[in-house]
Amino acid sequence: MDSKLRQWQLDIERIWQAPAPDWREAARLADVMARTSPEVLLRHAAAQALPILRHAAAETGDPEITEAARRRLGIIREVLHTLTAPRFGRRDIPVKTLTPGERYRQLLGLPLDRRLTATEIHRAYKRVAKTAHPDAGGSAHEFQALSAAREALMKER
Incomplete structure (x- = not known):
């Protein structure tokens, strides 16, 4: 192509x-x-x-x-x-697809490699929600995704 x-x-x-x-x-x-x-x-x-x-x-x-x-x-x-346009510096390394839990952790800025406490999840959610909320300049879709990530990680615990 x-x-x-x-x-x-x-x-x-x-x-x-x-x-x-x-x-x-x-x-x-x-x-x-x-x-x-x-x-x-x-x-x-x-x-x-x-x-x-x-x-x-x-x-x-x-x-x-x-x-x-x-x-x-x-x-x-x-x-x-x-x-x-040629993309210099990029290699054709297969990208690992993230699991939903890993995506949720990335969305909240949490580490992927260890068990999380409820306090860590809540603090990360509050930190990211300050900019993602529609009243703070974010979008409703972004905030809903953030809320869903928090809920899923809390249930996963």
């Missing part, structure tokens, strides 16, 4: 560098990416860019539409660059 991503990147670059971009070709390419890309980020970027690219293909004279289309094409271009 890397070859397909690189080909799409070359096609987008060609359209991007052109003095008068071919918006019809850009819309066709975004449509293909939105339907067939295995990368979720690329599918979303292409799907969001598709309406304005089609609009720019239909009305080539409006500068506001072409500017918006150019911005959306730039987003697709950045996503493709991120996906195809």
